[in-house]
Amino acid sequence: xxxxxxxADDKSTPIALKYLSDIKVDIAVQVELILLTHxxxxxxxxxxxxxxxxxxxxxxxxxxxxxEEFCQLIAEARxxxxxxxxxxxxxxxxxxxxxxxxxxxxxSVGPDIWAxxxxxxxxxxxxxxxxxxxxxxxxAQTCARAELAQLLPDAEHAxxxxxxxxxxxxxxALLLQFSHRYFLLGADLEKGADDAYGWRAVVASKVxxxxxxxxxxxxxxxxxxAHLDSVWDKLxxxxxxxxxxxxxxxxxxxxxxxxxxxxxxxSKRVYCTSRPNxxxxxxxxxxxxxxxxxxxxxxxxxxxxxxxxIRGSIADPDAPLRIDRFGSACSL
Numbered sequence: 001x002x003x004x005x006x007x008a009d010d011k012s013t014p015i016a017l018k019y020l021s022d023i024k025v026d027i028a029v030q031v032e033l034i035l036l037t038h039x040x041x042x043x044x045x046x047x048x049x050x051x052x053x054x055x056x057x058x059x060x061x062x063x064x065x066x067x068e069e070f071c072q073l074i075a076e077a078r079x080x081x082x083x084x085x086x087x088x089x090x091x092x093x094x095x096x097x098x099x100x101x102x103x104x105x106x107x108s109v110g111p112d113i114w115a116x117x118x119x120x121x122x123x124x125x126x127x128x129x130x131x132x133x134x135x136x137x138x139x140a141q142t143c144a145r146a147e148l149a150q151l152l153p154d155a156e157h158a159x160x161x162x163x164x165x166x167x168x169x170x171x172x173a174l175l176l177q178f179s180h181r182y183f184l185l186g187a188d189l190e191k192g193a194d195d196a197y198g199w200r201a202v203v204a205s206k207v208x209x210x211x212x213x214x215x216x217x218x219x220x221x222x223x224x225x226a227h228l229d230s231v232w233d234k235l236x237x238x239x240x241x242x243x244x245x246x247x248x249x250x251x252x253x254x255x256x257x258x259x260x261x262x263x264x265x266x267s268k269r270v271y272c273t274s275r276p277n278x279x280x281x282x283x284x285x286x287x288x289x290x291x292x293x294x295x296x297x298x299x300x301x302x303x304x305x306x307x308x309x310i311r312g313s314i315a316d317p318d319a320p321l322r323i324d325r326f327g328s329a330c331s332l
Contacts (some may be wrong), residue, residue, distance in 0.1 A: 001033040001122065001131065002054065003174070003185060005047040009305055014046035017053060019307070027053050033122050033131065035060045035115065036095070037187035038171040039088040042247065048094035052101070059099055060113035060121050064136050064144035065092075065171035075153055088167075106252040115140065115172045118207050127314050130177040134208060135189050136170045139196035144170045168220060169198055175209060180317040182211050183310075186219030186236055199228040203235065212237045215310060215321065218244035222263055223257030232266050241321055242266070243308050245273045260332055273306045274328040306330075 002016045020027050036044050039062075051059055074096070077089045085329060095165035096110065103109045113121055115133040122131040136144070144167070171187035192198025199219075202208065214237050214283070220226035222244045232240075247254040254274055263270050306327035313319045325331070 001029060001035070002050055002057075003035045003051055004043040004187075005045060006305075007046045012048050015305060015307065017046075017050060023306075028055055031057045033058050033060065035121065035131075035172060035174070036062070036092075037067070037173075038062055038167040039092050040167060040188065041088055041091065042249070043188065044088065044091050044095070047091060048098045051095055051098040051221060054253040055102060056249045058112040058122075059095070060115045060172075061111040062136055062167075062170045062172050063116040064167070065116035065147045066110075066114040067148065069145055069148040069152065073148055073223065076153060080316055084093045117201065118205060121174075127179040128177060130175075132177070133304075134173040134175055134202045134205070135187075135198070136172065137192075137197055137201035139201070140169045140198070143197075168226070169220070173202060173219070175213065177209075177211075178312075179314040181312060181314065182209075182213040183217075184213035184227065185217040187217075188220040188226065190220060190226045193228050193267075199226070199231050203228065203230045213240065214241070215241040216267075218242050218263065220254070221245055221247040222259040223247075224256075224259060224262070227259075229261060239267050239269065241310065241323065242270045243272070244270075245308070246276050248276075265330065269323075270332040271323060271325065272330055272332050273308060275330050 002020075005014045005016060007013065008015045008018055017027060020031070024029070034047070034049055034054055034057045036059075038044075039156055051057075074089060074093050079094060099111065101123065115121055117133060117135050118138050119133045120130060121133055122129070124130075134274055168188040168190045169192065171189040173187050173189045174185040176183040176185065189202075190198045192200035195201055195204040213235060214235055216232075218226075244255065244263075253276060255272070259269070260276070306329035308329050309324040309326065310321050311322040311324075
């Protein structure tokens with residue numbers, strides 16, 4: 001299974017494809033599910049190439065996009081020469097093209113699964129493997145449809161560009177079951193205004209599995225807007241493994257200092273795909289600093305994307321997970 005997509009440092013290869021190739025996975029055969037949790041570029045860039053190569057996998061997307069307004073938005077954007085290839089719409093349109101290329105008929109097709117709250121996306125027995133969607137809620141889907149409609153141009157004015165949509169409330173959070181082990185993947189789902197939205201809706205659900213997860217992919221880069229104490233109290237074991245990705249493209253990088261303090265108050269086992277920008281490396285001697293500064297003057301530093309690999313025994317659910325860090329990944 002592949003959840004979301006991001007490009008490697010070469011800006012052309014999806015990281016998931018590179019990793020799966022490195023460990024000798026037959027991508028065309030062995031990848032059975034591709035899920036796009038939402039359509040922010042830092043979660044979907046390169047997804048179309050994954051769909052093309054994993055051509056036997058089912059494709060799942062947030063059910064918030066299963067509406068006429070979104071289809072009209074894609075069609076409107078396609079028809080304009082001002083089409084932004086680096087926009088979320090451009091990537092999602094390419095995903096749809098990749099899905100359509102699998103079909104032998106002339107009729108356009110969409111994702112195999114429109115994921116929403118309390119829905120099993122994948123199930124296998126012996127050993128039991130289940131992928132269950134916990135969001136988006138029904139209320140979030142309704143609101144998304146209204147927001148998408150606002151982006152459509154009116155009859156008199158064609159839109160030359162499209163603003164980006166804040167789609168975090170429509171993210172697909174997942175509960176993964178591997179025999180007797182459970183992992184919670186938070187996507188970018190935010191806490192929600194009330195029990196009808198976001199994590200508040202997940203916690204309030206009467207039908208979600210009442211099992212605590214031992215690993216938590218922390219939502220929205222550890223930001224405060226996605227934090228809810230009741231998630232840690234009711235959906236996770238005490239001192240879970242917590243992993244997150246950094247976000248440095250905006251004005252306010254995530255996680256912030258206060259975000260990390262909050263996360264470390266919940267767990268002593270917090271891992272990040274790269275060191276946050278505001279955390280300075282260990283100090284070096286002045287002579288070494290002068291040599292480095294002189295050598296690297298006017299040169300561009302190429303960063304290596306970090307990643308975290310988590311492995312555990314299905315046969316022994318009490319055995320600790322093994323955490324391997326690669327590239328710039330670190331423990332906080």
